[in-house]
Amino acid sequence: MHAQLEPVYAELLMRNAGEVEFHQAAFEVLESLGPVVDKHPQYADEGIIRRLCEPERQIIFRVPWVDDRGTVHVNRGFRVQFNSALGPYKGGLRFHPSVYLGIIKFLGFEQIFKNSLTGLPIGGGKGGSDFDPKGRSDGEIMRFCQSFITELARHIGEYVDVPAGDIGVGGREIGYMFGQYKRMTNRWESGVITGKGLDWGGSRVRTEATGYGTVYYLREMMRHQNADFDGMRCVVSGSGNVAIYAIEKVHALGGKVIAASDSAGYIVDEDGIDLEL
Numbered sequence: 001m002h003a004q005l006e007p008v009y010a011e012l013l014m015r016n017a018g019e020v021e022f023h024q025a026a027f028e029v030l031e032s033l034g035p036v037v038d039k040h041p042q043y044a045d046e047g048i049i050r051r052l053c054e055p056e057r058q059i060i061f062r063v064p065w066v067d068d069r070g071t072v073h074v075n076r077g078f079r080v081q082f083n084s085a086l087g088p089y090k091g092g093l094r095f096h097p098s099v100y101l102g103i104i105k106f107l108g109f110e111q112i113f114k115n116s117l118t119g120l121p122i123g124g125g126k127g128g129s130d131f132d133p134k135g136r137s138d139g140e141i142m143r144f145c146q147s148f149i150t151e152l153a154r155h156i157g158e159y160v161d162v163p164a165g166d167i168g169v170g171g172r173e174i175g176y177m178f179g180q181y182k183r184m185t186n187r188w189e190s191g192v193i194t195g196k197g198l199d200w201g202g203s204r205v206r207t208e209a210t211g212y213g214t215v216y217y218l219r220e221m222m223r224h225q226n227a228d229f230d231g232m233r234c235v236v237s238g239s240g241n242v243a244i245y246a247i248e249k250v251h252a253l254g255g256k257v258i259a260a261s262d263s264a265g266y267i268v269d270e271d272g273i274d275l276e277l
Contacts, residue, residue: 019102089125092166145176158191211245
């Protein structure tokens, strides 16, 4: 790591003790910034990188909700608004039992750089809850989402912070949250949450965009090595929305995806994954 960045990393370790995921993300990012600091030493001298590594705001809140049997549950919600130097905070919401502040912080930190590469005026943030949607009914998920956004609503807005989906948060969950936000604010603020259905403010090709984009990006990298997808064997990690459309695009470009996976395991088909199946 660059000598000027080592004190920054040491400071992060002390300030964020126990947050392993954030430590790893910070190390990887700082390690890659050496050439940037050599070219622009003022970034380190004036504390810009040190400021970039500390979230502007970290929000933790309780999310009480009632299951179908009338039992009250309490989960924890998070939103880390990491950096708004370029524009409103932007990043997904993750519902998974593994979620805690360290994971949300690490995802929000990476989101700053991902969003800046788009060239759009958006900052970086991330959020979520330790709620597990698996095995829950539509009614339970609706009540949880409504409770979650009731608290988060005061911290978001199309010019403030724009959440989206992530693991455990798809079009259904986004719909429940957007509906509750609209009911609370009495405004059709379509830009406040992305990933909505087409009938209520969503974007066309949103469903395919991430999977297709991943493959387009890989194709450009391969071109630098004078290679292409024709005849290539490929493994896709995952089997959800992004993975499905990544597989579709690899096949369209002449490649063959032979494996996919999910949290329970993986499948291998040497003849190529049957996407329709």
